[in-house]
Amino acid sequence: MSMEPIVTVAREKAKVKNAAWSDTGKDHFLSSLEKFRSGMNGQWSGLRRDAASRVRELGFPTSKHEEWKYTNLLPVLTTAFHINTDISDVTAADIRSLLPTGKDTELLVFVNGVFHETLSTLNTGKEVIAGNLAAFHTSENVNRHLSRYAPVSTEPFVALNTAFLSDGAFIYIPEEKRYDRPLHILHLNDGRKMPSMSHPRNLIVAGKGVSANITESYHSLGTHTSFTNVVTEVILSENASLELTRVQTENRLSSHISFTEVRMDRDTQFRTNTITLDGNFVRNNLHIVMDGTNGSAILNGLYIADKNQVIDNHTLVDHASPNCFSKELYKGILDDKAQGVFNGKIFVRQDAQKTNAYQSNKNILLSNDAVINTKPQLEIFADDVKCSHGATAGQLDEEALFYLRSRGIGLEEARVFLNIAFAAEVIRSVSNESLREYLMRIAKMKLRKEI
Amino acid sequence: MKTPILEIRNLQTGVEGKQILNGLSLSVNAGEVHAIMGPNGSGKSTLASVLAGKAEYEVTGGDVKFFGESLLEMSPEDRARKGLFLAFQYPVEIPGVSNANFLKTAVNEIRKSKGLQPMDSKEFLLFMKEKMKIVEMDKNMTQRSVNEGFSGGEKKRNEVFQMAMLEPQLGILDETDSGLDIDALRIVANGVNALRGPERSFLVITHYQRLLDYIVPDYVHVLYKGRIVRSGGKELALELEEKGYDWIRNETENVKV
Numbered sequence: 134m135s136m137e138p139i140v141t142v143a144r145e146k147a148k149v150k151n152a153a154w155s156d157t158g159k160d161h162f163l164s165s166l167e168k169f170r171s172g173m174n175g176q177w178s179g180l181r182r183d184a185a186s187r188v189r190e191l192g193f194p195t196s197k198h199e200e201w202k203y204t205n206l207l208p209v210l211t212t213a214f215h216i217n218t219d220i221s222d223v224t225a226a227d228i229r230s231l232l233p234t235g236k237d238t239e240l241l242v243f244v245n246g247v248f249h250e251t252l253s254t255l256n257t258g259k260e261v262i263a264g265n266l267a268a269f270h271t272s273e274n275v276n277r278h279l280s281r282y283a284p285v286s287t288e289p290f291v292a293l294n295t296a297f298l299s300d301g302a303f304i305y306i307p308e309e310k311r312y313d314r315p316l317h318i319l320h321l322n323d324g325r326k327m328p329s330m331s332h333p334r335n336l337i338v339a340g341k342g343v344s345a346n347i348t349e350s351y352h353s354l355g356t357h358t359s360f361t362n363v364v365t366e367v368i369l370s371e372n373a374s375l376e377l378t379r380v381q382t383e384n385r386l387s388s389h390i391s392f393t394e395v396r397m398d399r400d401t402q403f404r405t406n407t408i409t410l411d412g413n414f415v416r417n418n419l420h421i422v423m424d425g426t427n428g429s430a431i432l433n434g435l436y437i438a439d440k441n442q443v444i445d446n447h448t449l450v451d452h453a454s455p456n457c458f459s460k461e462l463y464k465g466i467l468d469d470k471a472q473g474v475f476n477g478k479i480f481v482r483q484d485a486q487k488t489n490a491y492q493s494n495k496n497i498l499l500s501n502d503a504v505i506n507t508k509p510q511l512e513i514f515a516d517d518v519k520c521s522h523g524a525t526a527g528q529l530d531e532e533a534l535f536y537l538r539s540r541g542i543g544l545e546e547a548r549v550f551l552n553i554a555f556a557a558e559v560i561r562s563v564s565n566e567s568l569r570e571y572l573m574r575i576a577k578m579k580l581r582k583e584i
Numbered sequence: 585m586k587t588p589i590l591e592i593r594n595l596q597t598g599v600e601g602k603q604i605l606n607g608l609s610l611s612v613n614a615g616e617v618h619a620i621m622g623p624n625g626s627g628k629s630t631l632a633s634v635l636a637g638k639a640e641y642e643v644t645g646g647d648v649k650f651f652g653e654s655l656l657e658m659s660p661e662d663r664a665r666k667g668l669f670l671a672f673q674y675p676v677e678i679p680g681v682s683n684a685n686f687l688k689t690a691v692n693e694i695r696k697s698k699g700l701q702p703m704d705s706k707e708f709l710l711f712m713k714e715k716m717k718i719v720e721m722d723k724n725m726t727q728r729s730v731n732e733g734f735s736g737g738e739k740k741r742n743e744v745f746q747m748a749m750l751e752p753q754l755g756i757l758d759e760t761d762s763g764l765d766i767d768a769l770r771i772v773a774n775g776v777n778a779l780r781g782p783e784r785s786f787l788v789i790t791h792y793q794r795l796l797d798y799i800v801p802d803y804v805h806v807l808y809k810g811r812i813v814r815s816g817g818k819e820l821a822l823e824l825e826e827k828g829y830d831w832i833r834n835e836t837e838n839v840k841v
C-alpha cells in the first residue's frame with residue numbers, strides 16, 4: 134500500500150505548470166528572503182536553502198487547486214510585506230491587553246516572529262525547557278525533530294516558513310514530567326508601522342508519560358495589513374498527554390496560514406482546540422498522524438465570522454496504527470458575507486484495525502449571504518473499523534428565540550444567547566479556566582459585533 | 585370606573601390562511617383572575633401566543649390594548665418588559681442556556697425598562713432563592729439548561745418559577761396544570777396564589793375544574809371556534825365539568841342557524 138496520497142501531491146519539477154499553481158508572489162517572497170537572510174545567523178542555513186528552492190519550484194496554489202479552491206490567496210501573494218525585526222515598540226501593556234491566560238501561566242512572547250525576552254517568562258531549567266528555538270539550535274532535540282514532520286516538500290507555505298526559519302517557541306518536557314503550569318505562546322504581528330509578515334516556527338516535544346497544557350495565541354496590531362505563516366510541529370512520545378489550544382484573534386487586516394503537524398506515539402492522548410474569533414483570512418491545516426497503537430485524538434474547532442471574513446479549516450487524522458480513537462467536532466457561526474470552509478479527512482490505513490473515528494461539522498448561518506463549504510473525506514482501507522461523519526448547516530431555532538424574547542430579552546441578545554450556547558460546547562472543552570473565560574468573553578463580544 | 589389592563593376587541597387571527605380567532609373580545613381589570621376553558625382546538629393557545637407576540641400568527645382584524653397601549657405593535661420583548669408573561673403549554677428546551685443565567689438577563693432587562701438598577705449577582709441569587717421557595721423548585725434545576733431534559737411537570741413548574749421571578753402585571757397560564765401530579769398541582773397553584781394581588785391579573789387556560797379549586801377565578805369564559813361564547817362566574821366551570829361542552833356546542837350552533 135502506498136503511503137503517499139495523504140498530503141497534496143506535489144507537482145514534479147519537470148511537469149508543466151498547470152492551472153492549479155502559479156508563480157504569483159514567488160519573486161516577492163524570495164527577494165524579501167534575500168534581504169532577511171543577511172541579518173540571520175548561520176544556523177539551519179541548509180534547511181532554509183532547500184526550502185527556498187522548494188518554494189521556487191512549487192510556486193503557490195491558485196483557486197483551481199483542489200485543496201485551496203475556496204481560498205483567494207492573491208491578497209497575501211501580492212502585498213509587499215516587510216519583516217520588521219525592530220520590536221522595541223511593543224510594551225508590556227500591549228501584551229497584557231491581549232493576554233487570555235491567567236497569572237500562573239508561563240509566557241513566551243514573539244513579535245513579528247522575533248523572541249521578546251523581557252516580556253516572556255523563560256524557563257530554561259535542566260529538565261523542562263520553554264524558550265525560543267534559536268537559543269536551542271544546538272540542542273539534540275531540536276536537531277532530531279525540527280522540520281522532520283511538516284511537509285516542506287509538498288506544501289508551499291511550509292516551505293516558505295522553513296525558508297524564513299529563524300525563531301519560534303521551543304518546548305521540551307522530558308520523560309515522566311507532569312507540567313502543571315499552563316504554557317502560553319503568544320505571537321503578535323505588529324502592523325503599526327508597515328505591512329508586516331512573520332513566519333514563526335514552533336516545536337513542541339513531549340517526552341514519555343508527560344502531561345502538559347499549551348496554548349498558542351495569535352494577535353495583530355495596527356492599521357497595516359499583516360501576514361502570519363506559522364508552522365508548529367508536535368511530538369508526543371509514548372504515554373504522553375497534551376492539550377494544545379490555538380486562539381486566533383488577529384484583526385481584520387490580517388491573513389493567517391498555519392500548519393500544525395502532530396505525531397502521536399503509542400498510548401498517547403492529544404486534545405486540540407482551534408478557536409478562531411477574528412482575522413480577515415485564516416487557513417488552518419491540522420495534520421495528525423497516529424503512529425502508535427491506543428492513541429486518542431480529540432479535535433475541537435470553533436469559528437465565528439462576519440462581514441467578509443474567510444475561515445478555512447483543513448484537518449487530517451491519519452489512523453496509521455490499530456486501536457486508536459479520534460473524535461472531531463468543528464462548529465461555526467457565520468454572519469453577513471462570511472465564508473467558512475471545513476475539510477475533514479480521515480484516513481484509516483490497512484493495518485489500523487479497531488479504529489474508532491468520528492467527525493462532525495455543525496454550522497449556524499445567520500444571514501442569507503453567509504456560506505459554508507463543508508466536505509468530509511473518509512478513506513478507509515481497514516475492515517474492522519467504526520467511522521462516522523456528519524455535517525449540518527442551519528438557522529437559529531425560532532421557537533427558542535421567541536421563548537427568550539417572551540421573557541424580556543431583546544432580539545439581539547436572545548441571538549447571542551443561542552449562539553453562545555452553540556459555541557459553548559467547543560469552548561467548554563478548553564480545560565484552562567482563565568482561558569475558557571477569556572474565550573467566552575471574546576466570543577460574546579464578537580457575536581455582539583463589538584469586535 | 586376601573587380601566588382594564590387588557591382589552592381585547594373583536595380579535596381575528598389566522599395562520600397559513602386558516603382563520604383561528606373569529607372576533608374575540610375580553611376585558612381584564614387589575615387584580616382579576618379569568619379562566620378560559622374550551623374544547624381542544626378552539627383557539628386558546630392561539631390567543632395566548634398572539635398576546636405574547638408570536639410572529640407566525642397573522643392578525644386580520646380587531647385590536648388589543650395593554651395598559652391603554654396598542655399591544656399588537658410591540659415586539660415580544662417589549663410586551664414582557666411592560667408586564668406580560670406567558671407560561672407556555674409546551675415550553676421549549678434550550679440546550680446550553682442555563683436557567684439562572686438567562687433569567688438574570690431577563691430580570692435585569694425588565695428592571696431596566698422600569699428605570700431600576702440591574703441586580704448584581706449576589707442580589708440576584710438571594711432573589712432567586714426566595715422565589716424558588718414559592719414553587720419548591722429544586723436548586724439544581726436553576727443551574728441546568730432551560731427545560732432541557734426536564735420532565736413535563738418540571739417544565740410547568742419552571743414556567744411558574746420564571747413568572748415569580750419576572751413579577752408580571754398579567755400572567756397567562758396555558759394549561760399549566762396539565763401533566764402535573766397531585767402534589768405538584770397544589771404547589772404550582774399555591775405559587776400562583778402567592779403572586780395574586782390587587783395589581784396583578786391572570787388569564788388561566790385550563791381544561792379542568794380541579795385547578796380552579798385552588799386558583800379561584802373571578803370569571804370563567806368558554807372559547808369555542810375562536811370566540812368567547814359564554815362567560816360567567818366560577819360556577820360556570822362546575823357546570824362545564826358536569827355537562828361537558830355539548831350543550832354549549834348545541835346552543836352556539838343553534839344560535840347561528
Ligand SMILES: Nc1ncnc2c1ncn2[C@@H]1O[C@H](COP(=O)(O)OP(=O)(O)OP(=O)(O)O)[C@@H](O)[C@H]1O
Nearest residue numbers: 599600602604623624625626627628629630631640
Ligand atoms: N401554527 C399553526 N399552523 C397551523 N394550524 C395551527 C397553528 N396553530 C394553531 N393551529 C390550529 O388552530 C386551531 C387552534 O389551536 P390552539 O392550539 O389555539 O387550540 P387550543 O384551544 O389551545 O387547543 P388545546 O386545548 O388542544 O390546547 C387548531 O385547529 C390548530 O390545529
Ligand SMILES: [Mg+2]
Nearest residue numbers: 628629630673
Ligand atoms: Mg392549547
